Amino acid sequence: MNKTRSSWLPHPFLSLSLWLIWLLLNNTVSAGHMLLGAILALVIPLLTRGFWPETLCLSKPKTLFKFILVVLWDILVANLIVARLILGKRDHLQPSFLAVPLELDSPLAIGILANTISLTPGTVSCDLSADRKTLLVHALDAKEPQEIIDEIKERYERPLKEVFESCSK
Amino acid sequence: MPFAFELLLSALVLVGAVLTLIGSLGLVKLPDFYMRLHGPTKATTLGGGAILLVSVLYFSQKSGDVSLHEILITLFLFITAPVGAHLMAKAALHLKTKKVKRTGDYRGE
Amino acid sequence: MLEISLQIALLLVSIALIMSFYRLYVGPSAPDRILALDTLYVNTIGLLVIAGILLDSALFFEAALLIAVMGFVGTVALSKYLLRGDIME
Numbered sequence: 001m002n003k004t005r006s007s008w009l010p011h012p013f014l015s016l017s018l019w020l021i022w023l024l025l026n027n028t029v030s031a032g033h034m035l036l037g038a039i040l041a042l043v044i045p046l047l048t049r050g051f052w053p054e055t056l057c058l059s060k061p062k063t064l065f066k067f068i069l070v071v072l073w074d075i076l077v078a079n080l081i082v083a084r085l086i087l088g089k090r091d092h093l094q095p096s097f098l099a100v101p102l103e104l105d106s107p108l109a110i111g112i113l114a115n116t117i118s119l120t121p122g123t124v125s126c127d128l129s130a131d132r133k134t135l136l137v138h139a140l141d142a143k144e145p146q147e148i149i150d151e152i153k154e155r156y157e158r159p160l161k162e163v164f165e166s167c168s169k
Numbered sequence: 170m171p172f173a174f175e176l177l178l179s180a181l182v183l184v185g186a187v188l189t190l191i192g193s194l195g196l197v198k199l200p201d202f203y204m205r206l207h208g209p210t211k212a213t214t215l216g217g218g219a220i221l222l223v224s225v226l227y228f229s230q231k232s233g234d235v236s237l238h239e240i241l242i243t244l245f246l247f248i249t250a251p252v253g254a255h256l257m258a259k260a261a262l263h264l265k266t267k268k269v270k271r272t273g274d275y276r277g278e
Numbered sequence: 279m280l281e282i283s284l285q286i287a288l289l290l291v292s293i294a295l296i297m298s299f300y301r302l303y304v305g306p307s308a309p310d311r312i313l314a315l316d317t318l319y320v321n322t323i324g325l326l327v328i329a330g331i332l333l334d335s336a337l338f339f340e341a342a343l344l345i346a347v348m349g350f351v352g353t354v355a356l357s358k359y360l361l362r363g364d365i366m367e
Binding site: 182185186193194209217227242245249252253257258259260261 | 290
């Protein structure tokens with residue numbers, strides 16, 4: 001365990017999101033619920049510490065913020081593209097399986113990348129190879145497969161690598 | 170309720186419903202499982218998100234207070250939809266579900 | 279005006295539900311049926327939320343949240359079953 005991190009607040013991000021979810025679930029910002037939520041947010045990470053062996057390491061919040069905005073925008077565009085593909089003639093579609101080589105190491109970053117791929121234009125992540133080096137992706141309409149792979153690597157993998165892996169050394 | 174606000178809500182709820190419909194249309198129309206997977210994971214999820222946004226705006230305006238708890242469902246949908254799709258795709262690959270003949274394969278074994 | 283568009287939206291989502299039911303009935307493979315069930319869950323959430331606005335009641339929120347959670351768990355369990363032939367290991 002990392003010694004610099006305090007033992008009574010092992011996962012600050014988990015605690016913060018638990019607190020926010022508690023307030024959203026009760027749909028209130030009254031003092032009582034804020035206090036109760038804070039207590040739960042402190043106790044739950046302590047009780048479940050065994051399930052979260054590694055602490056989350058985030059650097060460059062600006063890049064992360066920009067990444068989230070890009071993804072939200074892409075989700076919007078992706079849906080219009082997929083809607084048009086579905087409404088169009090189905091014989092024009094050229095579905096393919098693509099193998100995307102990964103440079104990411106941390107499981108969390110790979111998970112986020114796979115989720116992002118599934119939510120954005122015409123691609124769904126299907127399988128991760130056993131050595132965690134390639135991600136199998138199904139594309140709904142891949143006229144130029146290399147272009148899609150390049151876009152995934154440039155647009156999503158690079159910022160994720162910066163955010164999640166620059167502080168692990 | 171001001172007219173412009175009502176117009177915005179009406180437009181948003183119709184967009185959400187149409188996206189949901191398109192997602193299900195893809196489910197019926199597309200030829201193989203892997204292609205059908207795309208409709209529900211994207212269109213239907215965003216359609217649900219738009220409808221939930223209408224609910225947030227409507228109940229906030231009605232009570233004169235911020236009512237954000239529908240955001241929770243939206244967030245949950247956006248996190249779980251790709252996870253579910255990934256697992257279903259994995260199951261389909263495992264069972265060697267049929268795919269259309271023209272499916273390109275760039276796996277490079 | 280909002281009421282009319284809500285009713286139209288209700289109709290559209292109902293058609294979407296029927297389409298998902300068609301895929302659930304026809305199949306042809308097991309993953310197809312799981313996908314149809316998953317789509318049914320998401321459509322139902324939309325239907326419930328629209329009904330909640332139309333009936334002016336916030337009570338539908340809890341039902342929608344429960345269906346979202348249960349739907350996800352159901353999808354994962356069914357997919358896991360197809361993958362391993364077993365849910366718990």
